[in-house]
Amino acid sequence: MDIFLQQVLSGLATGGIYASLALALVMIYQATDVVNFAQGEMAMFTTYLAWTMINAGLPYWVAFAVTLVIGFVGGVVIERVIIRPVENAPILAIVIVTIGLLVILNSLAGFIWSYVQKPFPSPFPPQPIRFGGVVIGAHDVGAIAVTLVVLFFLYLFFRYTPLGLAMRAAAQNPMSSRLSGIRVSWMLALGWGLASVFGAVAGMMVAPIVFLDPNMMAGIQMYAFAAATVGGFTSPGGAVLGGFLVGIVENLVGTYVKFIGTELKLTVALAMIFVVLLVKPSGLFGRAAVRRV
Amino acid sequence: MANSAVRAPALATAPSLHVAGLSTVWWQTAAIIAALVVALVLPFTISGFRLFQFTQIFIYAIALMGLNILTGYNGQISLGHGAFFAIGAYTTAIMMDKWNIAYGFTIPVAGIVCLVAGYLFGRPALRLEGLYLALATFSLALGVPQILKYFEHWTGGSQGIVLLKPNAPAGLPLDSDQWLYLVALGVLIVMFALARNLLRGRIGRVIVAIRDNPLAAESMGVDSALYKSMAFGISAAYTGVAGALSAIAIAFVAPDSFNVLLSISFLTGIVIGGLATISGAIFGAVFIQFVPNWAQDISKAAPWAIFGLFLILFMYLMPRGIAGGLKVLWARLGRIRPGAPADG
Numbered sequence: 001m002d003i004f005l006q007q008v009l010s011g012l013a014t015g016g017i018y019a020s021l022a023l024a025l026v027m028i029y030q031a032t033d034v035v036n037f038a039q040g041e042m043a044m045f046t047t048y049l050a051w052t053m054i055n056a057g058l059p060y061w062v063a064f065a066v067t068l069v070i071g072f073v074g075g076v077v078i079e080r081v082i083i084r085p086v087e088n089a090p091i092l093a094i095v096i097v098t099i100g101l102l103v104i105l106n107s108l109a110g111f112i113w114s115y116v117q118k119p120f121p122s123p124f125p126p127q128p129i130r131f132g133g134v135v136i137g138a139h140d141v142g143a144i145a146v147t148l149v150v151l152f153f154l155y156l157f158f159r160y161t162p163l164g165l166a167m168r169a170a171a172q173n174p175m176s177s178r179l180s181g182i183r184v185s186w187m188l189a190l191g192w193g194l195a196s197v198f199g200a201v202a203g204m205m206v207a208p209i210v211f212l213d214p215n216m217m218a219g220i221q222m223y224a225f226a227a228a229t230v231g232g233f234t235s236p237g238g239a240v241l242g243g244f245l246v247g248i249v250e251n252l253v254g255t256y257v258k259f260i261g262t263e264l265k266l267t268v269a270l271a272m273i274f275v276v277l278l279v280k281p282s283g284l285f286g287r288a289a290v291r292r293v
Numbered sequence: 294m295a296n297s298a299v300r301a302p303a304l305a306t307a308p309s310l311h312v313a314g315l316s317t318v319w320w321q322t323a324a325i326i327a328a329l330v331v332a333l334v335l336p337f338t339i340s341g342f343r344l345f346q347f348t349q350i351f352i353y354a355i356a357l358m359g360l361n362i363l364t365g366y367n368g369q370i371s372l373g374h375g376a377f378f379a380i381g382a383y384t385t386a387i388m389m390d391k392w393n394i395a396y397g398f399t400i401p402v403a404g405i406v407c408l409v410a411g412y413l414f415g416r417p418a419l420r421l422e423g424l425y426l427a428l429a430t431f432s433l434a435l436g437v438p439q440i441l442k443y444f445e446h447w448t449g450g451s452q453g454i455v456l457l458k459p460n461a462p463a464g465l466p467l468d469s470d471q472w473l474y475l476v477a478l479g480v481l482i483v484m485f486a487l488a489r490n491l492l493r494g495r496i497g498r499v500i501v502a503i504r505d506n507p508l509a510a511e512s513m514g515v516d517s518a519l520y521k522s523m524a525f526g527i528s529a530a531y532t533g534v535a536g537a538l539s540a541i542a543i544a545f546v547a548p549d550s551f552n553v554l555l556s557i558s559f560l561t562g563i564v565i566g567g568l569a570t571i572s573g574a575i576f577g578a579v580f581i582q583f584v585p586n587w588a589q590d591i592s593k594a595a596p597w598a599i600f601g602l603f604l605i606l607f608m609y610l611m612p613r614g615i616a617g618g619l620k621v622l623w624a625r626l627g628r629i630r631p632g633a634p635a636d637g
Contacts, residue, residue: 035424037431082605089612092370095427096564099557100604107597218553222435225428233425267443270436277429278417 013140015247016147020202021224022239024195031191038101040217043199075196079189109214120207143205226269232286351477353578359531365569367524368504373430375556377529381536403537411529415522434556441548453547567616576615
């Protein structure tokens with residue numbers, strides 16, 4: 001039983017990280033109907049910026065905050081400069097542009113910081129925390145807490161601020177929003193900025209666990225896709241729950257199903273995506289797309 | 294807005310379009326003959342690695358033709374065709390290595406295995422549209438190397454399988470590079486002719502109708518589920534044949550050469566080459582074969598950054614791909630009145 005609880009708890013920790021990235025994917029999908037294949041690489045890049053600042057002697061939380069700001073500005077700039085020109089192009093053209101962005105960021109990071117793995121500091125104490133018979137790393141608890149705090153602020157922003165309302169409106173009905181004076185195009189850019197912030201949080205929380213290298217987000221982005229699919233691409237709350245769920249399932253399957261172990265971990269994400277898409281394509285909490293014909 | 298994720302190039306070249314007094318069909322035929330002549334002369338003018346690169350272009354072009362049937366003509370986005378390429382390659386490799394079967398026989402078998410695999414994958418994928426299908430296939434692409442390594446007994450694990458490079462049949466004065474080039478060219482011509490006939494006929498029209506308006510197609514009595522999964526199967530078969538040829542030409546298969554970048558380059562290839570065009574598969578194949586090399590020449594340190602830049606610029610300048618861009622150019626040329634000096 002202890003092993004079970006242990007695995008569930010560490011599943012929650014990695015799940016929090018998947019949840020952040022899944023949230024980023026869902027935000028962009030909701031606003032623009034585009035899946036941003038470069039989301040993970042954007043997160044990786046901002047994490048490298050944080051690493052550079054911490055190495056230059058900045059205190060962790062200062063670097064953390066500055067990184068979020070850079071992430072936000074970077075996300076907005078990317079939308080304005082790179083995505084905007086293809087806004088009305090066929091969807092596949094936009095997919096190709098985000099893939100182009102993916103290889104550019106990956107290659108640039110390797111060029112600037114090299115492909116050698118780097119340790120990334122955790123802001124939380126190294127001593128593990130005990131709950132009865134279960135031991136959990138302080139970093140894991142911290143990662144969960146940070147995810148929940150970010151989520152809480154996001155909820156407040158979307159629920160109680162005029163800007164949040166405008167963004168939701170722009171995503172839901174661009175035409176009517178434009179008619180009532182909302183600058184829809186800028187709302188999309190803000191969406192990319194916010195998504196990039198969640199990505200940055202996910203990157204900085206996962207880097208102490210997997211170490212920093214330009215390819216660190218590939219597997220995590222996969223799990224974030226799985227999380228977003230499980231929760232539903234149309235539901236931010238669902239994506240977060242999906243993230244935790246996927247984290248737990250990943251850990252439990254890895255522990256209890258012997259032939260899977262760690263070798264086929266990616267395949268587990270693949271299987272999860274498949275099962276959900278086949279059984280309930282809109283995800284557990286998403287609404288099914290209804291089309292007028 | 295049509296509700297399919299992939300929009301067809303709206304520009305269809307009118308058959309009556311004349312450039313320099315000659316019809317478009319005439320020019321097309323001339324271009325195809327010229328290309329064939331160049332392709333037949335090529336193996337006797339260049340050799341070694343250069344020739345191998347052209348063999349690779351033919352192989353990619355077959356794979357891209359397959360993906361184009363699915364994504365371009367039928368509107369189903371696949372980011373996982375590297376998986377079928379891998380199945381084709383491993384079918385050939387296992388047959389040659391374990392059972393000593395001549396390479397020529399393995400190519401159709403690889404095609405049939407992939408036809409079945411594609412159909413089986415396409416059947417459940419019917420429920421997914423647009424980006425959801427892109428995601429499902431993307432995860433397939435990511436999972437392939439791991440799965441290949443897992444079945445070590447058959448696939449040789451991460452070591453892969455080393456094959457013998459086939460020689461030209463006795464009596465022909467060709468080295469094995471030249472022979473492989475000609476084999477690939479022959480398969481390419483057969484596959485393209487088949488694809489052209491398929492797409493021009495009734496089945497082709499049905500496939501395109503499903504992309505453009507699935508509801509209207511179904512109300513006309515089209516069995517959309519059958520045709521969509523058949524499109525998946527045929528598409529996978531093409532890619533599988535390409536994979537088989539690739540295994541023979543490289544004489545080696547290993548899991549890590551079928552990574553997600555391969556699938557990404559396939560999709561990139563057809564979008565850059567031109568969706569729903571037959572020539573687009575060739576342009577796309579040239580792009581994915583040569584542009585990464587050029588990128589490497591420009592910047593040794595970050596070649597993929599240059600490649601990514603190319604991708605993005607291409608999408609800005611020609612969102613309908615090279616074939617689409619050429620069509621626009623052609624239409625412009627044709628609008629110049631006969632008698633007026635036509636330049637270019």
